[in-house]
Amino acid sequence: MQRQIADCERLAESRRWVVADRYVDDDISAWSGRRRPEFERLLLDVRSGAIRGVLVYHLDRLTRGDLRELESFVALCEELGVELGCVTGEVDLATSAGRLTARMLGSLARYESDHKSERIRRKHLEIAESGRPSGGGSRPYGYEDDKVTVRPAEAAVVAECAKRLLAGEPVRSIAQDLNERGVPTSTGGQWSPQSLRRMLASARISGHREHRGEIVGPAEWPGIISTEDGAKIRALLANPERRTNKAARRYLLGGLLVCGHCGEKLVARPRTGGKRRYACARGVGFSGCGKTYINADEVEHFVTLAVLHRVDSRDLQRTMERRRETAPDAERWWKEAEAANEQLEELAAEYGRREITIGEWKAARKEVESRLSTARKQLAKLTHGGLLDSYVGHSDRLRADWDNLDLSQQHALVAAVLDSVRVGPARRGYNRFDESRLEPVWRP
Ligand SMILES: [Zn+2]
16 A cells, blocks of 8 residues: 555656645455445545646546546546646546546456456355365364264264154254253254254255255265255254244234134233233224223133143044145155255255356246245244144143243144134232133134
8 A cells, every 4th residue: 555655656746746635445345335434535635726736646546446436536636637647557537538547447447346256256156066075164063083984973863863853853952952952063062952953954964065044965974864854954943933032932822812792812911010811902003992901911821721721632633634644744744845945955056057147046046936935934934833733632742842832833833733722801800810700712
């Protein structure tokens, strides 16, 4: 930078210009689209007439590859009669030939910058597509340091966890179990639900290479679980509802309680002081009667016990059998999700081979991704049903697992057996929890 300033000053001296000021924006802001305070100050000084000429070291110092910026800067200087000079190349921006040269230089600079980042992106994509492991990072669980050779003891753990997850067990409870058994992570630490989720959702364990969160092809290393199971797990864990509902749904019975007085659904309405409560809300945006309130902890506890009891009933077992027979949908949605995933892989490969442009790639991807997300949503619904499926007739197991399920899973289980609960009026002067107010409507 010092040398460039010195060069500019020499040029000014040879032109017998008096140097009024120096404008230096730091290099990092180049191409990144960040603001350039010094360039903006230069513009102000040109506009105000404080300076009569501008010398730059190189045109890309001035324009940062943005041709529109160059055009408008040149136009401004022309209009105000401000002279321009350039240390390298000495482009005379006062002539049309000079301006043409400037534009070409500007567009060349932009091309080089785009090209460089594209080259880096392509390099990573190529490595990914060839199936080689990426450099850096710690040893992947289930594999040796070379990231290719399977480590049998850990591979068994991977397979076990995948199986349990697909059977409906929450990630958190699996992680807890591993820690209790003293099974460490690849770095010797304890499993967190996040680290276990990351491991299980990785394309690696099914022998696939991932790039920017998407599978780009088969990997150099062998898979530990099948491609099919890998796709199921990824669909299961990638479903954003699963992640976000936990925070949003602190009320287990949201949408399930109905006011016995007016028939509206009760909504979460904590008391001032924070005690959780459901209420038939009245006022702006609500159409309830405002007469029914019920303590959340008590009603949730009671309904949960009723649901656990219901899980063992013959009625529910018959219902589930009927549903299984009439809903072969899961297969269809797995296939849809798989087909979409394959198509995404194929598109990435075509782009990699330069058979399609990046624009075509993006356009095609959008369509496929929307189909994938539909399939995932359907699968999530079915998976909740599947969760119930594994507990029907085993309320003891459900009871043991209940606290380890997250709220969205608990809600799904409750909603799978319970249509709604009518909440009748509170008895006057009766302070204890009054279960006679509750009238469950079980799903047929
Ligand atoms: Zn009401």
